[in-house]
Amino acid sequence: xxxxxxMFVVTGGPGSGKTALxxxxxxxxxxxxxEAGRAIIQDQVQIGGSxxxxxxxxxxAELMLSWELRSHREALAIAGPVVMxxxxxxxxxxxxxxxxxxPDHVRKAAxxxxxxxxxxxxxxxxxxxxxxxxxxxDAAEAQETGAVMERTYLELGxxxxxxxxxxxxxxxxxxxxxxxx
Numbered sequence: 393x394x395x396x397x398x399m400f401v402v403t404g405g406p407g408s409g410k411t412a413l414x415x416x417x418x419x420x421x422x423x424x425x426x427e428a429g430r431a432i433i434q435d436q437v438q439i440g441g442s443x444x445x446x447x448x449x450x451x452x453a454e455l456m457l458s459w460e461l462r463s464h465r466e467a468l469a470i471a472g473p474v475v476m477x478x479x480x481x482x483x484x485x486x487x488x489x490x491x492x493x494x495p496d497h498v499r500k501a502a503x504x505x506x507x508x509x510x511x512x513x514x515x516x517x518x519x520x521x522x523x524x525x526x527x528x529x530d531a532a533e534a535q536e537t538g539a540v541m542e543r544t545y546l547e548l549g550x551x552x553x554x555x556x557x558x559x560x561x562x563x564x565x566x567x568x569x570x571x572x573x
Contacts (some may be wrong), residue, residue, distance in 0.1 A: 480505045488534065
């Protein structure tokens with residue numbers, strides 16, 4: 393599958409402001425797709441499931457892949473621009489971050505299900521980083537997550553644009569300008 397110019401990915405480590413940015417872009421009128429990880433964790437905790445990053449990382453990755461494939465399919469059907477809170481390549485990056493093997497079907501999905509060639513990376517930002525019930529990663533893992541995501545997207549032929557560490561409104565304006573929205 394070729395690049396899908398109308399789907400823009402925002403990626404990066406936990407606590408780097410991705411979700412707040414995407415919320416601001418939604419308020420500005422853009423269509424958005426939510427992050428898989430937090431919703432999966434909430435669902436798994438509620439049902440007593442084990443597909444959690446602190447219990448069964450492979451199962452967690454498979455659920456993330458399923459979520460991202462569905463989000464891609466939904467976004468593909470939308471006529472205008474869509475901003476994605478992570479994408480299929482993030483599953484590859486997650487597995488690498490955990491030191492787990494990337495199965496062939498995950499790599500194939502990342503190669504087939506494409507987004508706009510310009511991907512926005514929210515870099516490590518210590519002033520806004522925080523942990524909670526779903527976000528248990530420490531600062532070092534959060535920083536490494538961003539680095540792994542950048543390497544993964546670059547390997548897959550994307551251009552990675554680093555978001556500035558500025559207000560949410562200024563970040564939203566930066567994305568809209570660089571995505572030509």
